[in-house]
Amino acid sequence: MKRTVKKHSLAIRWFHWLNFPLLAIMTWSGLLIYWANDIYKLGWGNKTILKFFPDSFNKALNLPFRLAEGMALHFVFMWIFTINGLLYVLYLIFSKEYKLILPNRHSLKEAWHVILHDLHLRKGTPPQKKYNAAQRIAYTGVIIMGIGMLLTGMAIYKPVQLNWLCAILGGYEWARAEHFILTILFTLFFVVHIVQVMMAGWNNFRSMVAGFEVLPLKEEMDVSEPEPAAQAPTSHNLNNH
Amino acid sequence: MEKTQKILTAAQVRNKTLLSFLFLFLFIAASVFTWKWLQKQPTEQAALKPLRKVLDVNESIFSGMFNSNRLAKTYRKEQAVSKVRVNGNYGMSEGFDPASWKLTLVKANGDSLFISLDEIKKLPRTEIIFNFKCIEGWSQVTHWGGVRFSDFAKKYGLVEETQLQFAGLRTPDNEYYVGLDMKSMMHPQTLLCYEMNNAPLPMNQGYPLRLIIPVKYGVKHLKRIGTMFFSNSRPPDYWYERGYDYYCGL
Numbered sequence: 001m002k003r004t005v006k007k008h009s010l011a012i013r014w015f016h017w018l019n020f021p022l023l024a025i026m027t028w029s030g031l032l033i034y035w036a037n038d039i040y041k042l043g044w045g046n047k048t049i050l051k052f053f054p055d056s057f058n059k060a061l062n063l064p065f066r067l068a069e070g071m072a073l074h075f076v077f078m079w080i081f082t083i084n085g086l087l088y089v090l091y092l093i094f095s096k097e098y099k100l101i102l103p104n105r106h107s108l109k110e111a112w113h114v115i116l117h118d119l120h121l122r123k124g125t126p127p128q129k130k131y132n133a134a135q136r137i138a139y140t141g142v143i144i145m146g147i148g149m150l151l152t153g154m155a156i157y158k159p160v161q162l163n164w165l166c167a168i169l170g171g172y173e174w175a176r177a178e179h180f181i182l183t184i185l186f187t188l189f190f191v192v193h194i195v196q197v198m199m200a201g202w203n204n205f206r207s208m209v210a211g212f213e214v215l216p217l218k219e220e221m222d223v224s225e226p227e228p229a230a231q232a233p234t235s236h237n238l239n240n241h
Numbered sequence: 242m243e244k245t246q247k248i249l250t251a252a253q254v255r256n257k258t259l260l261s262f263l264f265l266f267l268f269i270a271a272s273v274f275t276w277k278w279l280q281k282q283p284t285e286q287a288a289l290k291p292l293r294k295v296l297d298v299n300e301s302i303f304s305g306m307f308n309s310n311r312l313a314k315t316y317r318k319e320q321a322v323s324k325v326r327v328n329g330n331y332g333m334s335e336g337f338d339p340a341s342w343k344l345t346l347v348k349a350n351g352d353s354l355f356i357s358l359d360e361i362k363k364l365p366r367t368e369i370i371f372n373f374k375c376i377e378g379w380s381q382v383t384h385w386g387g388v389r390f391s392d393f394a395k396k397y398g399l400v401e402e403t404q405l406q407f408a409g410l411r412t413p414d415n416e417y418y419v420g421l422d423m424k425s426m427m428h429p430q431t432l433l434c435y436e437m438n439n440a441p442l443p444m445n446q447g448y449p450l451r452l453i454i455p456v457k458y459g460v461k462h463l464k465r466i467g468t469m470f471f472s473n474s475r476p477p478d479y480w481y482e483r484g485y486d487y488y489c490g491l
Binding site: 005006033069212 | 245246247248249250251254257258260261262264265268272276287288289291292293295296299303306307308311312313314372374375376377378379380455456480483484485486490491
């Protein structure tokens, strides 16, 4: 016998998996657009450490001279990306699940423990409910990044009609740079997320697909399991149900 | 959030897991299929048809929301660059004779007016220093002078014409052409422009007369206007035919 505990609702799973192709298309079409004026780099003065993007990268992805295609894709899929993101945030609010994602006053300290733990520098599992402190900070951060994506995108899409928004973001050219930086951060988040999911293992990954996690039966429960034991019926009770 | 837990047999857990992953694979397959389907669609004006349809919906949304009181940010004179970028020369073919140039204005009744630069210069002069935005993504603070299109329309009695939905502009050689919605044309910052940096327009910036329309990307700022006409259907547009959005509104 096994004990399954619901972890991710169907809605959360839909929002999550829809983001995968949507972000892929938005990033891809964004690259096609960015190529037409690829001015950003890491470096100072005349010194360039990393050009965004090296010619080999552009060539490998076949980015050159596809601005019209990129804009068409970007300005179609922006709607779906935005609607999916807004529904996700509304869902978090109305289901009260935001309480599990928003960092609290302990999160900064605990997140440090999580990092040390992940790097095998500290023993003992950091405390967590649905998400640990590092996850809370990361997932809240990615929501803020999504909102930033939307706002900077709106500012460069309609810089005259939304001139106030453009001004708040530091002007047209800054808004474009911010939109680009957020894309890089999203990509970095994606990489770290994949690594973390691989390290967290099958049970965790399955929970984002099937919704439930499989946990030991109550008798052999792990001490880190946050649910009070009183709420967990015994297998015997459930079997008679 | 409440946690619901169940006690299941190993087989039940396995079946539920398999079913869920079957759905995930169906979702991935549907995504890939949709993407491949999209790429195989016929094109309309060089854009994939489904995308073109949405771009047209975007146009109706954003032209419907267009507010003429929203102005492009303006700058001080000293903020304007002295070296203004020249990004395209479509429609600027050689053999153009500036001395014989007159603006051809096709009225709604089909009559044409031929208007000289001197006549245009007699109209109220307006200057604008704004951040010119190219569809490629670069922008530049530049300084222009000319007559507001709305002042020009008033002076030449274009009452019937400005009731129509679009204005079309063509270079004298008909090589480059744009279509513009009337609300953007009548925007207070839209100029029939004959000066740059307080001097006559340079040849490569569209001498003797060009359009400056800050509510649009640079592709719509047609250089060297030959003919102007008005209609209720979309006038031909060079970059629209090459896969870009017709509206290009900022």
